[in-house]
Amino acid sequence: MCIIYLGFVLVVWFPAGLRAQSVTQSCSAPSLDHGFFAPKQEIYSHGTKLTYTCNDGYKPAEKSWWVTSTCENGKWSHQPQCIDEHACIPPNIVNGKYTEMQTSWYKGGTTIRITCDKGYEPKNQAVTARCVNGTWSSLPICEKSTDACSEPPKIQHAVIIRQEPQEVFAADSVVHYECRDGYTAEGGDTNITIVCVSGKWTDATKCRGLTTSTGGGASSTSSGSKEGEVELRRVAINNCGAPPRVENGDVVQTQSMFLKYQCIDFYSLEGSDRVACYSNGQWSDVPTCRATYCSVDTDADRRFESVGVQFLRDGEEVPLECKKKRWTPNKWSMVRCTDTTLTFSDCCLWASIKVGNC
Numbered sequence: 421m422c423i424i425y426l427g428f429v430l431v432v433w434f435p436a437g438l439r440a441q442s443v444t445q446s447c448s449a450p451s452l453d454h455g456f457f458a459p460k461q462e463i464y465s466h467g468t469k470l471t472y473t474c475n476d477g478y479k480p481a482e483k484s485w486w487v488t489s490t491c492e493n494g495k496w497s498h499q500p501q502c503i504d505e506h507a508c509i510p511p512n513i514v515n516g517k518y519t520e521m522q523t524s525w526y527k528g529g530t531t532i533r534i535t536c537d538k539g540y541e542p543k544n545q546a547v548t549a550r551c552v553n554g555t556w557s558s559l560p561i562c563e564k565s566t567d568a569c570s571e572p573p574k575i576q577h578a579v580i581i582r583q584e585p586q587e588v589f590a591a592d593s594v595v596h597y598e599c600r601d602g603y604t605a606e607g608g609d610t611n612i613t614i615v616c617v618s619g620k621w622t623d624a625t626k627c628r629g630l631t632t633s634t635g636g637g638a639s640s641t642s643s644g645s646k647e648g649e650v651e652l653r654r655v656a657i658n659n660c661g662a663p664p665r666v667e668n669g670d671v672v673q674t675q676s677m678f679l680k681y682q683c684i685d686f687y688s689l690e691g692s693d694r695v696a697c698y699s700n701g702q703w704s705d706v707p708t709c710r711a712t713y714c715s716v717d718t719d720a721d722r723r724f725e726s727v728g729v730q731f732l733r734d735g736e737e738v739p740l741e742c743k744k745k746r747w748t749p750n751k752w753s754m755v756r757c758t759d760t761t762l763t764f765s766d767c768c769l770w771a772s773i774k775v776g777n778c
Contacts, residue, residue, distance in 0.1 A: 444493050444494075447495065449461065449462055450489070450499060452472060452501070454475050454502040457500060458470065465491065469490050473487075482498075507525050507528055507551065508526045508556055511532075516535060517534070528551050534547050537562065542562060543562070544759075545712055546558060547560055550737070553775075571586075572614060573624065578603075579598060579600070580595055583595055592615065592616060593615070595613070595615075597627075599612070605625045605626070606625045615677075618694040654697065656697065659699070660701055661701070667708070669682060669687070678697075690708050690710050691706070714757035714761065716732070723753070723767070724743060732762075734758070736757055737755065750769075751768055752767065752773060753765050754773060
């Protein structure tokens with residue numbers, strides 16, 4: 421008897437719809453007002469780059485006068501766009517942020533306000549920038565706050581928990597450590613907590629082995645102090661008496677371990693805003709409040725129309741109306757306060773000021 425085996429070939433059929441998932445899409449030619457691009461064609465395949473620039477009086481909404489854009493699966497990596505040459509593109513503020521426009525660019529004369537990230541403060545208290553002739557004037561800088569702390573100290577036999585690594589920690593930041601197996605901190609706890617106060621981390625205990633041996637009855641002293649020296653440490657503020665006075669400043673926050681000071685308006689705080697009490701009954705260094713403003717008395721300055729005394733914050737710029745002469749149009753002078761010193765522009769027509777020609 422002869423047995424015949426029939427072999428069947430299984431044909432796997434992939435629907436066209438599945439094959440289409442791996443096919444990239446092309447891009448149509450972009451719409452570009454006030455500019456032109458190359459190469460000029462109706463359809464661009466995926467990965468194709470085009471270069472564009474803008475007509476006189478306009479510029480790309482990017483950092484260069486000529487820009488490339490790439491077709492990426494049916495969309496351009498950025499939509500080619502030409503904006504007025506007096507407009508500004510978004511600035512880059514390191515360690516800070518500001519309210520961004522939906523248009524991704526800013527009209528000439530626009531003023532933005534910067535907010536620094538936690539642990540940072542604006543240098544010289546400057547927090548605004550103004551778009552003038554296509555560039556940002558006096559762009560604020562966010563620098564490390566005087567009361568912020570650097571990286572927490574390393575504690576032997578311990579690791580930081582519930583905290584991502586970072587370069588700067590804002591004041592009052594709390595960091596938790598956990599001792600490794602077989603080690604404990606003071607009181608038998610396995611956790612250690614430190615706080616950022618006045619730019620420094622509070623003292624931390626150590627993680628010690630569960631079993632230790634000591635010489636027969638020998639006494640030990642603090643490892644961080646020499647014989648005859650008194651080790652100063654932070655204690656509760658009620659051990660230091662009345663809070664120290666800061667001219668043009670006030671205590672705005674009272675905690676068990678520190679006082680927080682703040683200057684009145686138009687004054688800038690120098691030094692740490694937190695004052696702690698030490699075990700010797702003395703306060704830590706007290707901050708000072710420095711004047712950061714200018715004033716113009718338009719009643720005494722005959723160049724301007726009288727509007728009383730005008731106060732300007734450091735870095736602020738305002739227009740003051742110049743004294744009007746008969747049969748002449750109104751003119752203004754741009755007055756700026758820089759490091760408590762006033763500077764004045766010429767008296768110009770408002771239109772000239774708006775376009776930056778004054």
